[in-house]
Amino acid sequence: MGFFDFIADAGSRLFKDDDPEPEVTKPIAVHIKEAGVMTDHLKVDYKAGAVTLSGYVPNQEQKEKAVLVAGNVKGVSSVQDNLILGEPPADKAEQEAQVARANEEAKSEPSFKTYTVKSGDTLGKIAQEMYGKASLYPKIFEANTPMLKDPNKIYVGQVLKIPE
DSSP states (O other): OOOEEOTTTSOOOOTTTTSOOOOOHHHHHHHHTTOOOOOOOEEEEETTTTTEEEEEESHHHHHHHHHHHHHHBTTEEEEEEEEEEEEOOSSSHHHHHHHHHHHHHTTTSSEEEEEEEOOOOOHHHHHHHHSSSSSGGHHHEEEEETSSOOOOOOOTTTTEOOOO
């Protein structure tokens, strides 16, 4: 749970730049699913560059990917992560309690480290900075798949997950 900042001018283009308040909730939800993120009852809200994700994901890895995929969309400046780990409960009261706990946890620190790509960066350079060894770049690439399709194709402003 948490709040993540992104660079609004970087990322995948899913809607027109000249639309002041575009209808992006559906395209972002589709973009997340197309990236292979497994979600249950995914809800995407968007207002003035801020995306809020809620619903259920099976594990932490899927949760982190959902946040990164949503945040790396052109026009998105922040993502509020209200995703809940696990399956949705059958009992409505328990589901409401889980949502309340998730909203409380969302105010805490982010659950994973990120890196914003700068001009001149490569995955090797980022790995050198983060781990002390450029040869560990595949670790960063794998953590950001399927968002990254080629380790040589990253762009300025892209936010990458940095695994421990």
